[in-house]
Amino acid sequence: MSQAKSWSAAAAVSEQAENHFRGHLALGWDILGATNGGYVLAVIAKAMAVTSGRSSPASVTGHFLAPSPAGDFEITTDIAKRGRRLSTVRGTARRSGKLLVEALGAFGDYADPSPLQLQRGDPPDLPDPRECVRLRSAAATWDGAPEDMPALPPPFMDRIELLLHPEDANFMLGKPSGNARMRAFFRLLNDEPIDPFALIVAADCLPPTTFNAGLPIAWTPTVELTVHIRAKPAPGWLRLDYHSRFVGSDRLEVDGLIWDENGSLVVQSRQLALVPQT
Numbered sequence: 001m002s003q004a005k006s007w008s009a010a011a012a013v014s015e016q017a018e019n020h021f022r023g024h025l026a027l028g029w030d031i032l033g034a035t036n037g038g039y040v041l042a043v044i045a046k047a048m049a050v051t052s053g054r055s056s057p058a059s060v061t062g063h064f065l066a067p068s069p070a071g072d073f074e075i076t077t078d079i080a081k082r083g084r085r086l087s088t089v090r091g092t093a094r095r096s097g098k099l100l101v102e103a104l105g106a107f108g109d110y111a112d113p114s115p116l117q118l119q120r121g122d123p124p125d126l127p128d129p130r131e132c133v134r135l136r137s138a139a140a141t142w143d144g145a146p147e148d149m150p151a152l153p154p155p156f157m158d159r160i161e162l163l164l165h166p167e168d169a170n171f172m173l174g175k176p177s178g179n180a181r182m183r184a185f186f187r188l189l190n191d192e193p194i195d196p197f198a199l200i201v202a203a204d205c206l207p208p209t210t211f212n213a214g215l216p217i218a219w220t221p222t223v224e225l226t227v228h229i230r231a232k233p234a235p236g237w238l239r240l241d242y243h244s245r246f247v248g249s250d251r252l253e254v255d256g257l258i259w260d261e262n263g264s265l266v267v268q269s270r271q272l273a274l275v276p277q278t
Contacts, residue, residue, distance in 0.1 A: 061103065065100060209243055
């Protein structure tokens with residue numbers, strides 16, 4: 001197993017036969033031993049894009065059926081429909097015959113942003129990146145962190161550059177904001193260009209919003225993740241704004257918006273996750 005030093009290497013897939021691909025989940029992209037779901041879905045989506053013949057997912061949904069540890073895995077794809085503007089593709093990921101993820105996506109062109117004809121939201125108000133809190137796995141040793149806090153941040157945080165709004169980072173010191181919200185800047189390491197598949201990772205990179213809601217501090221396993229790629233981002237930082245409104249029946253939802261440095265909306269997402277067991 002390898003520790004990929006770049007996003008392009010970590011997300012590489014190889015076509016073994018028609019509609020059959022091999023992916024490799026690199027070491028260090030995990031949360032408590034399970035590979036980050038956005039990263040897993042992004043690698044699957046790369047294989048699906050090859051099958052579609054298009055450059056980018058317009059929308060991709062993944063249902064997570066089992067944790068995905070680091071290592072090789074198999075991806076099979078098939079076309080559900082070829083359309084003039086979008087082609088729809090199914091993707092299935094397995095390891096040693098065990099089903100890991102079922103995905104469905106619509107693929108089209110990776111387009112530059114255009115002005116929104118209707119807008120009911122704005123980018124989050126974030127301070128200068130130098131005033132934000134960089135999440136790295138070593139931050140789990142910060143002074144003042146609660147003794148019962150799990151391994152936070154996880155190794156995955158060392159594979160990206162994530163800067164939390166200072167108000168939203170205080171949960172690590174046992175001082176949650178009281179608002180189930182996370183705002184942050186995101187980019188790839190060494191300012192590597194963000195392709196449409198890295199946007200899927202950005203859609204699933206934040207600590208659980210419930211960490212700031214006074215609820216139990218524990219990771220929330222993803223049941224389903226849907227990511228809408230609206231446009232190609234301008235170079236530079238992405239601005240992430242994620243929140244939850246309803247927690248109950250052992251489930252919670254996380255709604256997310258991602259904007260680029262020019263204030264263009266580039267991603268919308270929704271995730272269904274399980275409430276931690278106490």
